[in-house]
Amino acid sequence: MIGYVRGIVSHIFGDYCFIDVQGVGYRVYIAASTRQKLNTGTEASLFTYLNVREDALMLYGFYTQDEYQLFLKLTSVGGIGPKVALGILSAISPDAFRLAVGSKNLTVLTKIPGIGKKTAERIIVELHDKIGVVGTDSQLNKEEQIVVDETDDATQQALAALTALGYTQAEVMPAINRHGAAKSVQELIKLVLRDFGGR
Template identity: 60%
Template sequence: MIGYLRGTVSHLFADYCFLDVQGVGYRVFIPYSTRQKLSAGNSAMLFTYLHVREDALLLYGFSSQEEYDLFLQLLSVSGIGPKVALSIMSAASPQEFRRAVSQKNIALLTRLPGIGKKTAERIIVELKDKMNQELDASDNPESFIQNGTGHDNGRQEALMALMALGYSQAELMPVIRKVTDGTESAEEIIKRVLKEFGRR
C-alpha cells in the first residue's frame, strides 16, 4: 500500500491530477477540496489509497489525513465505492458531513451525489458513533497544529508518525494538546504522548 506521495503537480484536471515523483507521473483522483489546494508546477504531498480492480489499479489522493480517514469510513459503508465517496467529499467538507451524520440529517445527506434515502439511513447506522467521537475530539485538527509559529511542524510530524503506529486521530489530538505547547520537536512530542498512553 502506498501511504503517501510527494512530488510536483504537473497537470491538474477536474477530478484528478498527475503528480510527478522523480520522473514518474502518478494519476491521482482527488476530491474538490484537495484540488483547491493544488496548483500546476508546485510541489504537494497527498495521502493515498490504492483501489484494486480486476481491470485497473486506481490511486486516490487527499491533502490531509482527515480527508483520507473520511474516505475510508465512507468505503466501509455497504454500497459506497470510491467514485461515490469522492463525489460526497467534493460536495461537503468532512466537518459538514460529520455533523449531518451525527444529527441524523437524512434530508441533507440525500442532497449529496450518489446518496438515496436507504444509503443515507445506512450511513447513519454504520457511522454515527464514529462521527460523534471525532466531533467530540475536534472538528479541525489544524486548529491546534497550526497557530502561526515555526515550531508547530513538530505537532504535525508527531501526529502523522503516531497515526502510523496505529493510534487514531481522535484519541491522539486531546493528548497532544495536553502535553505540548507548540514549541516541542516531533521526537519530544512522540515521547510525551507515548508516556501518557502508558499511564492509562
C-alpha cells in the same frame, strides 16, 4: 500499499491530477477540496489509498489525514465504493458531514449527488457511532450548507454550466453565493471564472 506521494503537480483535471515523482507521473483521483489546494508546477504531498480492481489500479489522494480517514470510513459502508466516497467529499466538508450523520440529518445527506434515502440511512446506521460530531445544526455556516441551499434559476443555470466545465458544486457554490447579485447567468459565470483565474 502506497501511503503517500510527494512530487510536482504537473496537471490538474476535473477529478484527478498528475503528480510527477522523479519523472514518473502518478494519476491521482482527488476530491474538490484537495483540488482547490493544488497548483500546477508546485510540490504537493497527498495521503493516498490504492484501490485494486481486476481491470485497474486506481490511486486516490487526499490533502489532509482527516479527509483520508473519512474516506476509509465511507468505503466501509455497504454499497459505497471509492468513487462515491470521493464524490461525497467533493460535495460537503468533513465537519459538515460528521454533523449531518451525528444529528441524523437525512435532508443534508440526500442532497449530496448520488446519495439516495436508503444510502443516507445506511450511512447513518453504520457511521453514527464511528465518527465524531462537531457542533450543532445551527452552526453549519452557509458554505457548509451548499448541498442543501435552494437556488434561483440563474444560480442553477450557472451551476450547471460550471460543472459541465469540470468544476464541482462544492467549488463553485461559495463563489456563486458571493456574486449572487449578478444580473445575468453569463455575468455570474464570468465572475466565478474570474475568481478561479480562468482555469
